[in-house]
Amino acid sequence: GENVEQHPSTLSVQEGDSAVIKCTYSDSASNYFPWYKQELGKGPQLIIDIRSNVGEKKDQRIAVTLNKTAKHFSLHITETQPEDSAVYFCDLKPDSSASKIIFGSGTRLSIRP
């Protein structure tokens, strides 16, 4: 069945450096590619998303890029700060169903001071 692979599972970067997280999918009817941030003890929250007719979207220090041909999309965080430490997830609609949504396995990002 459809799945989405997320890499890396853990990432540690020096404060001020950049972080990149990638999700790859095998097949998808989705035209919507979001990234969520989950802080400790809380539910995930959307931080940025992109639609399939757009290649890149930026919002201050975060950006998402989409390559539909290669079937992957990535989250980029620049000038990382301590508050960026969290778990990040991508999600996907795996088939023609309009509602079923599955998540990548998550990336635990740690920012070293």
Add this chain to the structure above:
Amino acid sequence: NAGVTQTPKFQVLKTGQSMTLQCAQDMNHNSMYWYRQDPGMGLRLIYYSASEGTTDKGEVPNGYNVSRLNKREFSLRLESAAPSQTSVYFCASRAGFLANTGELFFGEGSRLTVL
């Protein structure tokens, strides 16, 4: 606006006991979801409801049942709890496929321990 509200926030059960997790959203969303998150793991879809009156199995439905009581409420029931069901359960809602956004809104989670 409360968003997505889950109850209870914490629960301890003995093996074989039953319980229901409640979820309600006040955003007039069509689609609702139940996920479980084991320690250090990702989110796995248990069941979802595309719209009022419909429910479908997700990735890990065994041992669970759901009810879409009305447009606002989507409950998750464990009929005979097992230690393997110890997890944090998240309810989420989404406006629906006709909306311009696919954003999921999550509750704060229900932490369940089965002894």
